[in-house]
Amino acid sequence: MSDIRARDKWIRAGQATSIVIAGLLLLGTLSLLIAENSWLKTQTRTGRDAFLYGDTGTEIMPLPVLQVLPVMFPENFQPGGAEAGDWVQQFGFIPGTPGVNEGLPVGFFVSTRRPQSGGPSPVLFAGVNCSLCHTAVIRRNDSDKGQVIYGMGTLSLDFIAWVDAFKTSVLDEKRMTAKSLIDTYEREFHKSLGIAEKGMIAAWLLQTRKTVQGTLPRLDAPYGGADLRNAAMMPNGPSRTQPFRNLVRNIMNRPALLDHGYCKIPALLEQEHRDWGQFDGSVHNRLTRSVLAAIAVGATMNNLILPDISSSVTNAIDYTMKLQAPKFADIFPDAPPDSKKAERGKVVYMTHCDSCHGHRQGASDWVQGARHDEVIPANQIGTDRERVSFRYYDVLAQVLFDHFPPGHPLKPRREDIRPGPAGTTHGYINNTLESVYARAPYLHNGSVNTLAELINLKPRRALFYRGDNTYDPKDVGLIAPDRPDLKRYFMFDTAQPGNSYKGHDYPWAYNGPGWNQPELADLIEYLKTI
Amino acid sequence: MKARDITLTEFTNTFVPFALLVSMALLAAEATQALPKYRMIYAIWASLALTIPSLCLFILPGDTQHQRNYWTLFWTFGYLAYLVHFYYAVFVHYHGSLSEVFSHQGVKIAGPNFLLTGLWGLDVVLAWTADASHRWVRIERVISHIVVIGIFFVSSVVIFKGSVNILGYLMTGSVLVCLAIRLFTKLTPSAAPELGAR
Numbered sequence: 060m061s062d063i064r065a066r067d068k069w070i071r072a073g074q075a076t077s078i079v080i081a082g083l084l085l086l087g088t089l090s091l092l093i094a095e096n097s098w099l100k101t102q103t104r105t106g107r108d109a110f111l112y113g114d115t116g117t118e119i120m121p122l123p124v125l126q127v128l129p130v131m132f133p134e135n136f137q138p139g140g141a142e143a144g145d146w147v148q149q150f151g152f153i154p155g156t157p158g159v160n161e162g163l164p165v166g167f168f169v170s171t172r173r174p175q176s177g178g179p180s181p182v183l184f185a186g187v188n189c190s191l192c193h194t195a196v197i198r199r200n201d202s203d204k205g206q207v208i209y210g211m212g213t214l215s216l217d218f219i220a221w222v223d224a225f226k227t228s229v230l231d232e233k234r235m236t237a238k239s240l241i242d243t244y245e246r247e248f249h250k251s252l253g254i255a256e257k258g259m260i261a262a263w264l265l266q267t268r269k270t271v272q273g274t275l276p277r278l279d280a281p282y283g284g285a286d287l288r289n290a291a292m293m294p295n296g297p298s299r300t301q302p303f304r305n306l307v308r309n310i311m312n313r314p315a316l317l318d319h320g321y322c323k324i325p326a327l328l329e330q331e332h333r334d335w336g337q338f339d340g341s342v343h344n345r346l347t348r349s350v351l352a353a354i355a356v357g358a359t360m361n362n363l364i365l366p367d368i369s370s371s372v373t374n375a376i377d378y379t380m381k382l383q384a385p386k387f388a389d390i391f392p393d394a395p396p397d398s399k400k401a402e403r404g405k406v407v408y409m410t411h412c413d414s415c416h417g418h419r420q421g422a423s424d425w426v427q428g429a430r431h432d433e434v435i436p437a438n439q440i441g442t443d444r445e446r447v448s449f450r451y452y453d454v455l456a457q458v459l460f461d462h463f464p465p466g467h468p469l470k471p472r473r474e475d476i477r478p479g480p481a482g483t484t485h486g487y488i489n490n491t492l493e494s495v496y497a498r499a500p501y502l503h504n505g506s507v508n509t510l511a512e513l514i515n516l517k518p519r520r521a522l523f524y525r526g527d528n529t530y531d532p533k534d535v536g537l538i539a540p541d542r543p544d545l546k547r548y549f550m551f552d553t554a555q556p557g558n559s560y561k562g563h564d565y566p567w568a569y570n571g572p573g574w575n576q577p578e579l580a581d582l583i584e585y586l587k588t589i
Numbered sequence: 590m591k592a593r594d595i596t597l598t599e600f601t602n603t604f605v606p607f608a609l610l611v612s613m614a615l616l617a618a619e620a621t622q623a624l625p626k627y628r629m630i631y632a633i634w635a636s637l638a639l640t641i642p643s644l645c646l647f648i649l650p651g652d653t654q655h656q657r658n659y660w661t662l663f664w665t666f667g668y669l670a671y672l673v674h675f676y677y678a679v680f681v682h683y684h685g686s687l688s689e690v691f692s693h694q695g696v697k698i699a700g701p702n703f704l705l706t707g708l709w710g711l712d713v714v715l716a717w718t719a720d721a722s723h724r725w726v727r728i729e730r731v732i733s734h735i736v737v738i739g740i741f742f743v744s745s746v747v748i749f750k751g752s753v754n755i756l757g758y759l760m761t762g763s764v765l766v767c768l769a770i771r772l773f774t775k776l777t778p779s780a781a782p783e784l785g786a787r
Binding site: 070071074075077078081082084085087088091173174175176258259262263265266267270359361364464465466467 | 600601604605608612615620622624688692693
């Protein structure tokens with residue numbers, strides 16, 4: 060009997076212990092949920108702050124990971140070798156300011172939100188926002204510190220290559236482990252991470268690696284090392300993107316293998332004058348444009364409606380409405396426009412350019428041209444067709460529309476995305492040209508380096524090198540060498556699909572009928588003034 | 590009849606799985622990027638796992654106090670886990686907006702889900718407070734079990750595909766086996782109590 064009683068006693072003790080342990084686990088879990096809310100530190104940003112530092116729901120990786128990746132994987136983050144500079148220089152980011160925004164390059168933001176869901180995180184996450192692509196530095200030569208122009212499309216950023224460098228590193232299971240990341244961070248920055256921070260880094264790595272591995276059968280392995288600078292493998296190159304490739308990949312779950320719709324990063328200047336976005340005029344509503352851009356970089360329908368993220372996006376858009384680039388003469392005081400030539404050039408402009416592009420009136424107004432917002436068929440304008448003829452071009456707008464469930468606050472109106480009720484033309488839209496000097500390189504695919512070449516004052520070049528190019532105020536555009544160097548590594552071959560420099564032969568084709576060199580010389584001086 | 594004199598063993602055998610499953614559901618989501626979404630998903634898995642024993646106990650013949658107690662506890666803990674799912678679904682995923690829930694899910698899905706939440710909650714309260722010998726309680730109980738089985742079946746077998754199907758098939762199989770046992774025992778001299786006696 061006493062044996063049975065003793066056994067019962069032990070069983071009851073075991074049961075009580077189990078209840079206590081399970082209860083404590085549950086209590087601990089609930090405490091974690093409460094603690095999570097204290098991790099979240101949101102901030103409403105306005106104006107330039109929203110543009111530069113706002114969270115757009117595009118968190119990519121924990122900040123400590125961003126900080127140690129170049130140390131752990133120099134072959135991927137310094138693909139040109141150590142002599143070509145650090146990762147910021149090699150991928151064309153604009154260096155940040157020490158002590159500001161964690162010292163990160165322009166375009167990175169930090170937040171206490173996790174990627175995709177926007178859930179709270181104990182470790183800071185780093186992401187990229189609008190200013191990453193839409194900020195540029197104009198430099199006259201390599202030793203020039205240059206002038207930062209907010210709203211101008213980047214001249215140097217090789218973002219797609221950087222993303223491949225990141226993915227290649229993530230796939231290295233031997234060298235990138237949670238432990239190696241944490242150890243490297245603590246060694247390099249002499250800071251220790253807490254349990255929750257370490258746990259979050261481990262969880263992020265697990266999930267991110269799984270996601271990247273999951274894309275391999277569809278997208279193939281990302282490139283790394285020196286291949287990141289090889290135009291045959293990374294055909295986008297610096298300052299360009301493929302605006303709808305990621306949407307085809309992320310939303311349609313298709314590889315978009317034959318998509319050669321390369322596109323320069325556009326300027327976001329004086330957006331109040333523009334009705335339709337994208338070079339083909341495919342998106343009308345400004346919020347929809349930003350939402351689609353953010354989704355292409357990893358934001359989701361769920362995190363984009365979180366109040367702080369939503370306000371960051373709309374405030375960044377507001378900032379670009381009246382954002383002006385500095386005047387040409389202020390940027391290049393030693394090479395101001397020739398006023399007499401500019402006066403004559405205006406006549407040329409009004410005769411040959413105004414109906415499509417309109418003209419500047421006063422300091423901040425723009426008179427739209429008679430054919431403003433008209434989508435000109437690509438065959439008519441003669442520029443590269445790839446941007447408006449990639450596979451799924453005709454169905455993507457409907458797919459995007461259907462992607463948002465009915466009633467979702469960000470669901471676009473169907474008539475705001477083309478092809479659709481607002482038009483089905485495969486072509487390029489006539490739009491305004493505010494601060495046209497800050498829109499280099501030219502044509503939608505960035506295949507023409509200078510305004511002098513665009514207006515056919517000078518012959519267009521068929522092959523040159525891009526990277527961190529300097530600026531030529533005389534020809535108004537980029538100085539692109541014939542041979543590669545450490546800073547200009549990307550071979551831009553205009554014979555490759557999507558790279559054609561042909562078309563838009565206005566006012567006249569080079570040396571063609573009516574070609575008038577003095578008038579073109581006048582025209583370029585006028586263009587410097589608008 | 591209702592739960593009475595719950596023993597430490599009964600409580601241990603129901604509370605421990607509940608605490609472990611709910612904790613795992615909430616913590617496992619930490620390893621994902623879509624935190625609220627996976628908390629919502631894993632919590633409904635936990636709820637379904639806890640509810641299967643109660644469905645079986647409800648259907649199987651016999652009406653011992655042990656059986657009543659276990660049914661009440663699993664039924665209650667299953668519902669508590671369901672409430673975790675409901676919270677993440679309605680208040681986090683759909684931002685507490687009923688119109689968003691209905692516009693996303695449609696009336697055909699959202700309506701039964703809200704019906705389930707209300708009816709199951711009512712039955713849990715009645716399980717602890719009302720005597721099941723009342724006819725109206727028995728009717729309400731049978732209806733609430735049919736609703737729970739039906740909605741879990743549709744969501745875990747018909748609509749969603751993946752790991753949840755394992756639980757869905759387990760529930761379906763368990764319910765069918767228990768019904769078969771009940772029908773079989775009806776043919777024997779010691780007939781089972783009327784369905785819904787608990």
